Amino acid sequence: MTVVEDARQADGARAAAESAAESAGAAAEDLAAAALSLARRFAAGATMWCVAPRWPSHARHVAVEFVHPVIVGKRALPAVFVDAATAASTVRELARPGDVLLAVSTADDPAVADLLARADAWGVTSVWLGAGRREAAAAPAPRADHVVWLEVDDAAVAARTGDLVMLYHLLWELTHVVFEHPGLLVDDAPAGSDCADDICITCSDEGRVAEVRALLHEGRVEVVAGGRAEQVDGRLVGDLRPGDLVLVHAGVAVTTLSGSDD
């Protein structure tokens, strides 16, 4: 190791704390919006499903934070650690429409990208906490209802120096502040809701993301969209398997989005 590398490494945690503080300050508005949405979802009965493929300890920490608050008197909220190896099947079978999927990862985590892509089909609100360079995401970049990002050079450092932990500590703290304002806990349309923002998706030209559940006879396919099961015509795309994501419009699967994955 050279002297320069040595000095850089010795100051790693301190320098990282400073650069992350700047980045976390920049993420404050996203955190506030995510906390407001999260409190509203919990108030409506949601469970939060927590996954972090690369850092399982972070997913466990988020879950225990919400279930067993460190501040006496704060309400216990339903959050569950989900093992990354079986995350898709776990959330698919257990999540109810209106629940929350929280993922902690770098931008280029394919398992998280796959889960986030399914959130609309399952009808769950997605919250993506992460660190590193967002441009590292494979195209097309994963989307989530709420993205709270630490824009830092080294995600592996941010994950271990308290920065990533701080992000979900703040999410928990702000969520409980929102609970002190019961009048503001209503009026949040859950993800996948067809008529959010006064636009009826079915009547517009927009397709909805759906996940294939079962292949029926004569090209009919059972899918789940917005957390609700329905039957659509699958003949246009053909060769579908359970778990495939498709775009559905007016009762027809019009294109395949991705292969089944679990």
Next chain:
Amino acid sequence: MTDAVEPTGFLYPFIEADERDAGALVSDLVASARAKVGDSAALRTSTLARCAGQVEAAASAMAERFGRGGRLFAFGNGGSATDAQGTAELFRLPPTGRPLPALSLVEDQAVLTALSNDVGFDLVFSRQLIAHVRADDIAVGFSTSGDSPNMLHAFEEAARRGLLTIGLCGYEGSGMAVSDAVQHCLVVRSESVHRIQETQDALMFTLWEAVQRHLTEMTEMTEMTAARPA
């Protein structure tokens, strides 16, 4: 009914129940988040500076143990259990440098429930140490309070068995901070469990960096000695 016309809203604890505009709340949340980010960064910076000597001494002792085949066992409760798990991940699967043998004692449900059910939660870590450790090993325990009975029992057992013992806790004067069984106790001075945990992560990362540096130096020393002509 006269109640309907009397303005009694001020008598209720949740006068905010009539609140409908989230704009002001969101502004408060943003300001609160920024302030806490500042608090967290300041606590980490001051704690790392204050503990630099202790971290260096602990890292040197850890590197020496790893050098002779020692392994790291990490433990803690709740959020601190996840810090123990994260520590084991950091040492075993490091972002850079050499992987080191590290195991957390919080991840096996069968062992945790068996011990809790049969001998009690206070012994849930110490009994695992009895099963696993050799005198070359290292015990690392995380606690924000520093007073959890199972942590104190674990450190006493580890010290009895000749382990290097390293504790991270939140309060001066806590059981861990005053225990002779904890050879290197890194104390974060804060009243906030969250800020303590964030700073403990930063301390552990710094400790890990220093261990890696010491191991590199030890390897270079060995190479130089081996290369020296007789």
